[in-house]
Amino acid sequence: MSLRESLPAIKTELPGPIAKAALEKRAQVIPAAVKSIYPIVIKRGEGAMIEDVDGNVFLDWIGGVGVLNIGYTHPELVAAVKDQADKYFHSMMNITTNPLYLDYAEALGKIGPVRGDAKQVFLTNTGAESDENAVKIAKGATGRPNIIVFSGSFHGRTLLTMTMTSKKAYAIGMGPFPDGVYRAEFPYLYRAPGDLSEAEAISYYIERLESLFDTHSPAKHVAAIVFEPVQGEGGFVPAPLEWVKAVRKICDDNGILLITDEVQTGFARSGRMFVSDYYKEAGCAPDIMTFAKSVAGGLPLAGVVTSKEIMEKVTPGTIGGTFNGNALSCASALKVLEIMQRDDYPAKARHIADIATKKFLEWKAKYPVIGDVRGVGAMLGVEFIKDEKKTPNPELVNAVVASAWKKGLMIESAGTFGNAIRFLCPLCVTDEQLEKGLEILEEALRENL
Ligand SMILES: Cc1ncc(COP(=O)(O)O)c(C=O)c1O
Missing domain, CATH: 3.90.1150.10 (Aspartate Aminotransferase, domain 1)
Structure with a gap:
């Protein structure tokens, strides 16, 4: 066998x-x-x-902590990567255009459940790099300095994403940390205070979030609110849909961008390609979504998808990187997408x-x-x-x-x-x-x- x-x-x-x-x-x-x-x-x-x-x-049942949604060594991925290995490994996008990056950006732009008609995709190497760049894109697009994140969150181990991450065991001895990162309470319904009904608990968490505009940063200085649709490291705590709708409204009322971190939730894990697909159907799609982990079946690739309109506001040269959109990873990612869609x-x-x-x-x-x-x-x-x-x-x-x-x-x-x-x-x-x-x-x- x-x-x-x-x-x-x-x-x-x-x-x-x-x-x-x-x-x-x-x-x-x-x-x-x-x-x-x-x-x-x-x-x-x-x-x-x-x-x-x-x-x-x-x-x-760990699957590289959500990297192996498609499983180890899918024969079609192995063949696609071997085939690409004979052609070229690397092509830095600032020097030579790698058509596989374009194909992947086009394919992901079509399905990326973010707001906007035309989409653009920026590829990176890791989840942390994607989250950090999503914040840079939001700051670049809005001209605002601050972001709001949540208790229980995990966004990575770079200095900014470590600051965004809630659990401080990951940040021992690493300060000082970047400024302008404020934390609200995540709607962890199982541990909501008192005997609140679900609707009451959601109102409580929304009020707590809005109170940050008085106590920490005026809304007009907030570039983005960033959350994981299901908190991973935080204990697999899902964001209730009604809470997401309310957060979306806060963003719309205040010119704040909504970012979903789908690094762990993405690529079919949730029963849809992304949890943000459920949000889009419910009228509360994010402006920006990050992805990583299962995107290329185990090869390093990650990225940010958002509207062309938002991306166009970001100053040229402020985002990029040597290995972004590596050809072997893109060949694998294109195959992952094809297989996940074909085999449902x-x-x-x-x-x-x-x-x-x-x-x-x-x-x-x-x-x-x-x-x-x-x-x-x-x-x-x-x-x-x-x-x-x-x-x-x-x-x-x-x-x-x-x-x-x-x-x-x-x-x-x-x-x-x-x-x-x-x-x-x-x-x-x-x-x-x-x-x-x-x-x-x-x-x-x-x-x-
Ligand atoms: C939700 C989420 N965001 C970001 C990251 C960081 O990703 P990476 O380890 O690829 O930098 C992780 C990693 O576990 C994650 O679960």
């Missing part, structure tokens, strides 16, 4: 002998500041499965979401340690608590993650309190693999109750 079709199988103690040697080398040659949670050393990957250097087979990956996400959500809700009814199950499409989070006061239970999450790994299932924790399990499995997972993963996860949970 091919690795693509296989089920988890652990053959050695973990880590195995060859992995151990690699991890010892890692400790010598890689800074410990690059944290790793799993002592797994990869040999190869296919679909939703990886084989480690000792021959152990894992089902990967958003439908795959909805199918996975149906099976996994049903199971998670069954567990919620059975195990009082599960406080909340939430998400959009196949981006699902399960929040663990200790008691009725919703005291976070990160110890249990860590134990479950460790037990699951020993049984061949890779899952990751998330959340400001580290008490959520995030479900990000590749969308090409087979039904049998999905069922097996759920079985392992429940076993791991029971073992640690």
Whole structure:
């Protein structure tokens, strides 16, 4: 049976002998500041499965933290990249125009669910670079200095995006930070104060957001409001649609641009190509959207899509970069888009979401340690608590993650309190693999109750 079709199988103690040697080398040659949670050393990957250097087979529900929506080594991507490798690797757009960049910009411009008729796309290399450039574009287009971000957010590790990121564990010893970044409360409904109904809680969060205009920055100085449609690192907390509509209205009333960070939510994960597709249908499309991670199936590529009208206000020379729109990455990204549209990956996400959500809700009814199950499409989070006061239970999450790994299932924790399990499995997972993963996860949970 091919690795693509296989089920988890652990053959050695973990880590195995060859992995151990690699991890010892890692400790010598890689800074410990690059944290790793799993002592797994990869040999190869296919679909939703990886084989480690000792021959152990894992089902990967992390997928490079949302990079592998299409799965490992899709044969058509491999062929497209090999074909491009024979032609040229690199062509810096400031020097020679790379037609693949143009094709990708055109294709993404057609589907990018941002406001405006004509769209333009600026390609970068990472999510952080995209978010940082989205802010630069918003500042360039509005001539305003400030931005608003949210509690629980994660936008990257560059100095600006680290400042935009809420969790300060990522920024220890890194100050001083750029000015002009103000933070409002994200509508984390499960932890909304008091006994508010959903509508009341949304009004509360909107009032808190608007109060920033009095306490931190007048609205006329705000270039953009930036949010993740489903907070990733923050614990898979979705932004309620009614809140998004209200934020859109605040932006429209005050000449502020709305930016959705779809770095983790993008490329079919949500049951649509982007969560912003749902917003567009509801009349609250963003002005600017960033993307990264799953765009090129694992090759480094990312970007910003917005209207031509907004892009044209940005001073030439203020955005750019040597490797932006790398040819191998673009060849892969064009194929990802073709396959996701042809094989209806958003439908795959909805199918996975149906099976996994049903199971998670069954567990919620059975195990009082599960406080909340939430998400959009196949981006699902399960929040663990200790008691009725919703005291976070990160110890249990860590134990479950460790037990699951020993049984061949890779899952990751998330959340400001580290008490959520995030479900990000590749969308090409087979039904049998999905069922097996759920079985392992429940076993791991029971073992640690
Ligand atoms: C929502 C979001 N934005 C930005 C980033 C940063 O992306 P990168 O690590 O590619 O810089 C991440 C990474 O996890 C993310 O989840």
